Amino acid sequence: MKLSLPKSSTPLVVACLGVLVAFVMLVYLPLHRSIVAAEEELASQQATLYQEETLLAQIEAHKTECREIEKVTSKWGEVTNSNLHLSQLLGKVSREARQAGTDALRLDPGQVQTMQAVERIPVQLGCRGTFQEIHTLICQIEALPYKLWLERIELAPSDQQKHELNCEMEFAAFIVPVKDSH
Secondary structure, three states, X not given: OOOOOOHHHHHHHHHHHHXXXXXHHHHHHHHHHHHHHHHHHHHHHHHHHHHHHHHHHHHHHHHHHHHHHHHHHHHHXXXXXXXXXXXXXXXXXXXXXXXXXXXXXXXXXXXXEEOOOOEXXXXXXXXXXXXXXXXXXXXXXXXXXXEEEEEEEEEEEEEOOOOEEEEEEEEEEEEOOHHHOO
């Protein structure tokens, strides 16, 4: 079946087609493009939002960790003796060595390393004694009222008949500088 239109309706059909093409070109296509662009931006913002949620969780975890670190480091000023001088530390270590029964052969302080809140003083101690005397010395050094970190202990036989050992020990003392103390 063939659709036949009168010749007088041709301008009307052309006008309708023109309006339809104009609508598609001027309204539909620009709106469609802006809708697609808005959908893409929405997807991008949703991805950013998801990343922000994971970042917020990481930030909270770091804040919790920082609070725990601050709790530990806040006690340093309370525990350490802010008036401690290097000579006092070395004198106490030497006294502990004598009390333990060891022969202190060498007591060498290293270069003081100033950090943000504390000073680190490396110390090398060389002594000779029995295993029990050296063990007692190490326990007494660790019991001193300072923050100490034993880094290295080497034991070597010295005298087989006396069952003596040579001990080389490295440790670090951490103190609060006088200028930063309250």
